Amino acid sequence: MRVLVVDDEVGLVRALRRGLTAEGFAVDAAHDGETGLAMAVDGEYDVLVVDVMLPRRNGYDVVTALRAQDVWTPVLMLSAKDGEHDVADGLDVGADDYLTKPFSFVVLVARLRALVRRPVAPRPAALRAGALTLDPASREVTRDGRVVELTVRETALLEYLLRHAGRVVGKIELLDHVFDTGGEDPNVVEVYVGYLRRKLGRDAVVTVRGAGYRVGTV
Amino acid sequence: MRVLVVDDEVGLVRALRRGLTAEGFAVDAAHDGETGLAMAVDGEYDVLVVDVMLPRRNGYDVVTALRAQDVWTPVLMLSAKDGEHDVADGLDVGADDYLTKPFSFVVLVARLRALVRRPVAPRPAALRAGALTLDPASREVTRDGRVVELTVRETALLEYLLRHAGRVVGKIELLDHVFDTGGEDPNVVEVYVGYLRRKLGRDAVVTVRGAGYRVGTV
DNA sequence: GGCCCGGCTGAGCGGACCCTGAGAGACCGC
DNA sequence: GCGGTCTCTCAGGGTCCGCTCAGCCGGGCC
Numbered sequence: 324m325r326v327l328v329v330d331d332e333v334g335l336v337r338a339l340r341r342g343l344t345a346e347g348f349a350v351d352a353a354h355d356g357e358t359g360l361a362m363a364v365d366g367e368y369d370v371l372v373v374d375v376m377l378p379r380r381n382g383y384d385v386v387t388a389l390r391a392q393d394v395w396t397p398v399l400m401l402s403a404k405d406g407e408h409d410v411a412d413g414l415d416v417g418a419d420d421y422l423t424k425p426f427s428f429v430v431l432v433a434r435l436r437a438l439v440r441r442p443v444a445p446r447p448a449a450l451r452a453g454a455l456t457l458d459p460a461s462r463e464v465t466r467d468g469r470v471v472e473l474t475v476r477e478t479a480l481l482e483y484l485l486r487h488a489g490r491v492v493g494k495i496e497l498l499d500h501v502f503d504t505g506g507e508d509p510n511v512v513e514v515y516v517g518y519l520r521r522k523l524g525r526d527a528v529v530t531v532r533g534a535g536y537r538v539g540t541v
Numbered sequence: 542m543r544v545l546v547v548d549d550e551v552g553l554v555r556a557l558r559r560g561l562t563a564e565g566f567a568v569d570a571a572h573d574g575e576t577g578l579a580m581a582v583d584g585e586y587d588v589l590v591v592d593v594m595l596p597r598r599n600g601y602d603v604v605t606a607l608r609a610q611d612v613w614t615p616v617l618m619l620s621a622k623d624g625e626h627d628v629a630d631g632l633d634v635g636a637d638d639y640l641t642k643p644f645s646f647v648v649l650v651a652r653l654r655a656l657v658r659r660p661v662a663p664r665p666a667a668l669r670a671g672a673l674t675l676d677p678a679s680r681e682v683t684r685d686g687r688v689v690e691l692t693v694r695e696t697a698l699l700e701y702l703l704r705h706a707g708r709v710v711g712k713i714e715l716l717d718h719v720f721d722t723g724g725e726d727p728n729v730v731e732v733y734v735g736y737l738r739r740k741l742g743r744d745a746v747v748t749v750r751g752a753g754y755r756v757g758t759v
Numbered sequence: 760g761g762c763c764c765g766g767c768t769g770a771g772c773g774g775a776c777c778c779t780g781a782g783a784g785a786c787c788g789c
Numbered sequence: 790g791c792g793g794t795c796t797c798t799c800a801g802g803g804t805c806c807g808c809t810c811a812g813c814c815g816g817g818c819c
Binding site for chain 2: 794795796797798799805806
Binding site for chain 2: 345440
């Protein structure tokens with residue numbers, strides 16, 4: 324779990340880094356809003372800890388900018404102790420939780436854990452054609468419900484064919500989209516179609532002489 | 542909104558009871574740490590107000606015991622003005638907010654409302670995949686019901702894999718989210734997968750050659 | 760039947776990929 | 790300090806994969 328801490332109190336940041344590292348988090352830190360925002364945008368973080376009071380750009384601003392750029396990483400805001408209006412503001416802006424300083428480290432970790440458990444990204448549906456299925460996420464291929472072990476290249480070929488199921492796909496097209504070699508020898512395709520047939524059954528891929536290959540019914 | 546006030550100053554408790562009732566809270570009270578703890582554990586309160594100085598068991602103790610029993614009801618601590626137990630001490634106990642006596646009643650109510658409004662961090666459900674479980678709260682890992690000792694990094698790796706169970710997770714992704722090294726050498730991942738396998742069984746993590754690793758079946 | 764052409768396949772090589780043992784460096788508790 | 794643990798690096802080696810090559814097969818056409 325990668326967490327970004329944006330705070331300008333070096334002591335607190337150091338403490339958090341040590342504590343969170345011990346808890347198994349991978350910790351990055353930024354000391355002002357501007358760089359924190361930049362890091363949050365293109366860094367792939369699982370959760371952010373953002374102080375409200377920050378140089379160059381305050382915490383609200385950072386969160387607002389993030390959400391405006393379609394970054395929905397969960398944010399835990401740290402607000403100064405005085406001023407309860409901070410809290411409502413933070414939640415309105417798009418933060419997911421807040422803690423007032425001084426806060427308990429135990430509570431912080433518990434909250435972070437709760438935030439990280441975000442709704443699992445909806446899995447793209449499995450590709451399917453007849454008795455064949457291919458799950459893009461797990462790279463698992465089945466024939467008649469039975470799992471079949473394929474190599475990376477074989478899977479890539481089958482995936483391309485499945486994504487164009489019912490259509491005749493030319494060898495040159497497959498060469499371009501599936502195989503890395505700049506070469507033009509379509510024999511590689513033939514070889515790999517052979518591998519697929521051997522593992523998935525003779526009729527898994529049908530040859531259209533002079534045109535290419537087809538998977539699935541028309 | 543049910544609030545439990547744990548304080549031994551009868552005058553203060555009476556004032557709080559009257560004031561908070563007028564504000565719409567349902568108020569219970571305890572006068573020492575022991576009974577306060579007992580009430581907090583099985584009473585369903587939305588928020589607790591706990592004084593630091595208490596007979597039979599001090600405030601820090603109470604909160605620590607609560608958190609240890611997985612009770613995460615938000616706690617607002619009342620600390621004495623001159624407390625040698627400074628706020629810094631409470632930082633590792635598990636309270637959510639602090640007020641120093643004497644305090645303004647208006648501020649207290651505002652803080653309580655803020656605490657209650659906040660989404661309570663529920664105990665995260667255990668991650669599970671096949672014979673493996675990982676409790677995010679206690680960092681405890683079991684295989685076939687047997688507890689397995691893992692280091693921090695090993696746990697972090699397993700947690701990430703479990704949170705994406707069924708999906709093939711690439712080494713680079715694991716590097717980014719689990720390991721702190723800015724480097725790009727995926728060998729670390731391989732090494733740690735090796736450690737996990739040694740402790741959890743050879744089949745705990747399956748490698749998908751050319752793609753990454755996967756935990757659990759789809 | 761003979762020939763041609765597109766497709767199929769067994770064999771094999773170089774290399775990518777992955778695993779593992781050993782060990783250096785950091786950190787921590789005593 | 791000092792021993793132990795943990796994290797990460799490094800190098801070596803084994804395995805499997807991707808691709809090429811060459812030869813074979815079978816259908817279509819004369």
